[in-house]
Amino acid sequence: MKNIFCEAKVLWENKAHKESLEVLNKYLGTKLGNITIGEEKIDETISVYDLERVASNKYFTDFEAFLGHALGNNENLLVPYSHIFYYLWKIAPFNCLAVSLIVKDFSQQDYLVLYGLDEMGLKRSISENNDMIVEVLVDSAKKGILGPGMHHRDLPNYFQSDLLVESMEEIDDKCRGDLKGKLLTRLPPVYEEVSKDPVTAISQNSPEELTSRILYIIFSECCHDAELIGKRLEAIESRSRFGELIIESISYIYENYGEEDIYGMVSTNAARINLKSGKEWLSFLLEAIKKPSEENVIKLFSREDLKKIEICHRKIFESWERSNT
Secondary structure (H helix, E strand, O other), X not given: OOOHHHHHHHHHHOOOHHHHHHHHHHHHHHHHOOOOEOXXXXXXXXXXXXXXXXXXXXXXXXXXXXXXXXXXXXXXXXXXXXXXXXXXXHHOOOHHHHHHHHHOOXXXXXXXXXXXXXXXXXXOOHHHHHHHHHHHHHHHHHOOOEEOOOOOOOOOOOOOEEOOHHHHHOOOHHHHOOHHHHHHHHHHHXXXXXXXOHHHHHOOOOHHXXXXXXXXXXXXXXXXXXXXXXXXHHHHOOOOHHHHHHHHHHHHHHHHOOHHHHHHHHHHHOOOOOOOOHHHHHHHHHHHHHOOOHHHHHOOOOHXXXXXXXXXXXXXXXXXXXXXX
């Protein structure tokens, strides 16, 4: 029930930077037969990023920005980036990965090729690797997880990850081979078809997939912003078809899984690590979706969370005071 991407994010946010990267390395190693970033590169990757932290993209969390940095340099990688993208997208179909398709230079050689150590036999043809990326994105689009950025009235505007047609058109053929052409051929027709009834498309996802996604994009993405979390809960609109589907999915998890599994999902996917009971928290979430009152929303935060919110708000206020004196 734990999502590896979310587990790595929680570790990163709790200053366990090396352990965070090792969790992703281990997961990708089981899929690809080799770790993603060499052991000798992990400390170097983290230390260089620490110096560049100020330049992190404001639209992503610190962990997401780090991941873009760590995977953006092919000299760090022991496997082709397309393989990494494919398996990360399977567990984390989020905007931070979609953006990498626009900015990443796929034509760079990875570590093993650069240093003549390639013995894995993984496909390194840009065209063949692009097929892997296109297939996994098309599958997500068919299931309503990936969209063109023009959000349907039946969906909260934060639910879908975005890969805009305009963004696809900006992809540089020299750096990414035939990726642009394949995406522009395959994705727009799927977007158009799904837009007719996105809720039905989304219903193809399992209760586990939907619950995992909702927990991440409401709580983990919003960190300790109680106001934003409240707004995202309100946007679900429990009486809509989408809201009913989300309630059904979370209720399924609540009724069919035990405390250990639910605690694992909530503590990683929703980044709620100071819980007495994962199952109790999930019941609070159902209440908050059905009736997103301040009283119900506040139950979703532990005392430690509330302290962090108070500290965060105090820092914002102090910063505002300094800028206005």
